[in-house]
Amino acid sequence: MIARVRAMRPQELAAAAFRLREIGIVLALLVVIVFFGARASNFLSVSNWQDIAQNVSIVVVVAVGETMVVLTRNIDLSVGSIVGLCGYLVAATLAHHPGVPVEVVALIAMAAGLGLGLINGLLVAVARIPAIIATLATLAIYRGIDAEITGGKNITASQLPDRFLSLAASKPLGFPALAWIALGVAVVGAATLRFVPWARDFYAIGSNPDAARFAGIPAGRRIIIAFALSGALAGLGGFLFASRFPTLDSGAANGFELTVITAVVIGGVNVFGGSGTVLGVVLGAVLVATISNGFTLLRLDEFWKIFFNGFAIVAAVTIDSLVTRRLQEALRRRRAELLVPSPARADA
Amino acid sequence: MKSLTLRILLRWETLLVVAIIAVGIWSATLSPFFLNRANLLDLVTPYVFVGLMAFGLTFVVITGEIDISICSTLAASIVSFAQIFAAGVNVWAAALIGLCIAGGLGLVNGLLIGVLNLPSLAVTLGTLAAYSGLAFVVLSGEGVATFPESFTKYGGGYLAGNELPIALLVLVAFALGLGIVLHGTRFGRYLYAIGSNREAARLSGIPVTRVRVTVFVVSGLMAGIAGLVYVGYFGSARADAASTSLLDVVTAVVLGGVGIFGGTGSMPGVLLALILVAEVRSGMQLANLSGQLQNIVIGVLLLAAIVAGNLISAARTGSRPARLHRRRKGVTANARADAQVLVDSNP
Numbered sequence: 001m002i003a004r005v006r007a008m009r010p011q012e013l014a015a016a017a018f019r020l021r022e023i024g025i026v027l028a029l030l031v032v033i034v035f036f037g038a039r040a041s042n043f044l045s046v047s048n049w050q051d052i053a054q055n056v057s058i059v060v061v062v063a064v065g066e067t068m069v070v071l072t073r074n075i076d077l078s079v080g081s082i083v084g085l086c087g088y089l090v091a092a093t094l095a096h097h098p099g100v101p102v103e104v105v106a107l108i109a110m111a112a113g114l115g116l117g118l119i120n121g122l123l124v125a126v127a128r129i130p131a132i133i134a135t136l137a138t139l140a141i142y143r144g145i146d147a148e149i150t151g152g153k154n155i156t157a158s159q160l161p162d163r164f165l166s167l168a169a170s171k172p173l174g175f176p177a178l179a180w181i182a183l184g185v186a187v188v189g190a191a192t193l194r195f196v197p198w199a200r201d202f203y204a205i206g207s208n209p210d211a212a213r214f215a216g217i218p219a220g221r222r223i224i225i226a227f228a229l230s231g232a233l234a235g236l237g238g239f240l241f242a243s244r245f246p247t248l249d250s251g252a253a254n255g256f257e258l259t260v261i262t263a264v265v266i267g268g269v270n271v272f273g274g275s276g277t278v279l280g281v282v283l284g285a286v287l288v289a290t291i292s293n294g295f296t297l298l299r300l301d302e303f304w305k306i307f308f309n310g311f312a313i314v315a316a317v318t319i320d321s322l323v324t325r326r327l328q329e330a331l332r333r334r335r336a337e338l339l340v341p342s343p344a345r346a347d348a
Numbered sequence: 349m350k351s352l353t354l355r356i357l358l359r360w361e362t363l364l365v366v367a368i369i370a371v372g373i374w375s376a377t378l379s380p381f382f383l384n385r386a387n388l389l390d391l392v393t394p395y396v397f398v399g400l401m402a403f404g405l406t407f408v409v410i411t412g413e414i415d416i417s418i419c420s421t422l423a424a425s426i427v428s429f430a431q432i433f434a435a436g437v438n439v440w441a442a443a444l445i446g447l448c449i450a451g452g453l454g455l456v457n458g459l460l461i462g463v464l465n466l467p468s469l470a471v472t473l474g475t476l477a478a479y480s481g482l483a484f485v486v487l488s489g490e491g492v493a494t495f496p497e498s499f500t501k502y503g504g505g506y507l508a509g510n511e512l513p514i515a516l517l518v519l520v521a522f523a524l525g526l527g528i529v530l531h532g533t534r535f536g537r538y539l540y541a542i543g544s545n546r547e548a549a550r551l552s553g554i555p556v557t558r559v560r561v562t563v564f565v566v567s568g569l570m571a572g573i574a575g576l577v578y579v580g581y582f583g584s585a586r587a588d589a590a591s592t593s594l595l596d597v598v599t600a601v602v603l604g605g606v607g608i609f610g611g612t613g614s615m616p617g618v619l620l621a622l623i624l625v626a627e628v629r630s631g632m633q634l635a636n637l638s639g640q641l642q643n644i645v646i647g648v649l650l651l652a653a654i655v656a657g658n659l660i661s662a663a664r665t666g667s668r669p670a671r672l673h674r675r676r677k678g679v680t681a682n683a684r685a686d687a688q689v690l691v692d693s694n695p
Contacts, residue, residue: 075469129654130608132414132469133598137647140595144647147640250640258477271470303587307481313474317466 021268025283036294057182058240059285063263064189065233068226071202073273074131079234080256081142086238091248095159109239110232117231121224147250154249168243190278206273262309265316360605364620375631386511395626396515397574402600404570412543412610413468418571419590420479425450426575427483430492430585439499447572454568458561483587493584503580527615543610603653
């Protein structure tokens with residue numbers, strides 16, 4: 001085994017480390033399922049799994065967008081507020097104009113999210129405000145706008161058309177509709193990050209912003225795109241959120257950014273940017289949502305989930321940084337060996 | 349070189365004073381009571397705990413890091429304090445234990461960031477959630493509100509014929525004390541050196557790791573002290589205390605002219621910015637604006653402060669851009685090599 005690792009080329013070594021991460025999440029997921037399955041009687045029931053699938057779906061949709069931002073060595077703290085604001089927009093549109101097709105409402109939510117994300121991107125790339133500060137401010141601003149629009153009132157399920165309410169409950173091919181949408185977003189997102197040149201630039205910018213600029217990558221424009229996509233997907237997340245939790249007030253999805261960022265960080269996206277995969281993020285989202293669901297079934301309070309999310313972020317970042325440091329050391333040694341073949345290797 | 353007058357005019361603190369006067373005039377037109385001596389003295393009292401947290405955060409930001417867990421540290425510290433007090437322990441002994449807990453939570457941040465070299469943003473985002481969860485675990489949703497007056501007067505009491513808030517004196521005392529530490533001691537100079545260039549600071553013999561850990565302990569302790577004032581002012585300790593104050597704290601620090609990339613900033617600036625934030629909020633209350641609408645304004649103020657700071661440093665000729673340029677040059681050689689690799693690997 002060790003001999004095989006030693007024989008690997010640098011690229012293979014890095015790929016192996018990623019696979020190890022994804023296998024690690026799957027193993028953790030199995031442990032969690034066995035644990036909660038033994039403790040909570042209804043955990044393994046079909047209806048509970050559909051419940052989890054619906055919750056995972058919303059997290060996945062928003063987390064794919066957040067991933068793009070984090071890859072560029074930035075962060076978007078405003079996604080919770082965008083989900084809340086767009087969710088309310090969806091509900092309010094349908095409550096006042098019941099005739100509007102559901103697809104059009106989804107597009108409206110995405111367009112609104114895109115606009116809000118664009119503002120984030122411009123603040124970071126053009127006004128040169130660090131992402132943490134810029135999105136902390138827009139988190140408060142977007143939530144404030146949400147509160148101003150709702151004016152302390154809320155929209156209840158009874159005001160919404162049945163077409164919309166049945167969306168979350170419908171199961172094309174035996175799978176919740178929300179999960180199909182999330183699967184679509186994940187596949188398109190993964191393909192984009194793998195094959196599309198401007199999305200590959202996210203990795204380059206995150207690895208070394210200066211180098212990316214010297215290589216001719218328009219870093220500012222790419223960062224704006226990443227934030228705009230994150231906003232648009234948060235807008236779509238708002239649409240899904242409204243269909244799943246149709247009673248909305250100005251506090252909807254408050255703190256949701258924490259769940260999303262936990263999924264992204266557990267999923268192996270480096271907080272310094274430059275590395276991470278959509279597959280990892282999806283697995284991270286499944287793990288977070290499963291644990292959260294198990295906590296609910298065990299009747300643990302909401303704050304245990306908050307505590308767990310925070311703890312998971314710190315733990316994931318710690319493990320990541322230790323692994324990355326080892327990996328970089330190994331890669332440096334490997335490069336040196338490739339440049340100057342050692343006599344021992346020549347003999348063998 | 350520009351003239352001395354222009355340089356004084358372009359000083360950030362001068363602009364803050366001008367802004368404070370301008371908002372004061374606006375507030376005075378909204379209510380004839382605004383300019384009462386008692387009202388002016390009481391203006392900052394509800395925001396003293398915000399200011400104390402901002403002072404701690406200032407130390408962190410000057411070293412080029414961030415601590416967004418302070419509000420949760422405050423909550424975790426005061427609910428522990430309240431539980432211990434409710435169990436029958438003397439209020440000052442309980443407060444001391446609360447402070448130790450706050451310092452301990454800061455130490456955890458400091459060790460993760462300073463020793464393990466983890467990014468402060470990710471770590472304190474995690475502990476923001478973890479500490480607030482912890483606060484709820486200690487005191488599940490209830491509040492403790494039976495503190496003796498001898499304790500609460502430091503948050504909500506008055507001196508000199510019921511006009512001079514004691515909390516204001518606490519704030520000024522800490523501003524002075526921490527200002528002296530920041531601007532007058534070797535430790536303070538270390539913070540600027542580390543924030544300007546951590547590698548250079550390490551090579552010149554500064555105990556970088558120890559200083560960075562200490563800074564987060566200071567930040568935690570200040571959150572604990574802010575918590576005691578908070579309990580004094582509001583008369584109760586709850587697990588969701590101060591959970592919405594992060595925006596105000598960060599705004600006070602950034603608006604105070606502390607550079608978000610580290611290496612610059614002053615204590616008087618942060619104090620002035622806190623007064624401005626308090627004044628803007630109280631003015632908006634006079635104008636009957638809702639809390640959420642106020643948050644929008646504070647958020648815009650935060651963004652505007654950074655943009656204005658960027659514009660002013662661009663307007664200043666001479667030293668600063670040149671120094672930045674020199675620092676970039678070292679980076680350039682590395683970056684060019686990396687760029688070549690990038691170009692080579694992408695057909």
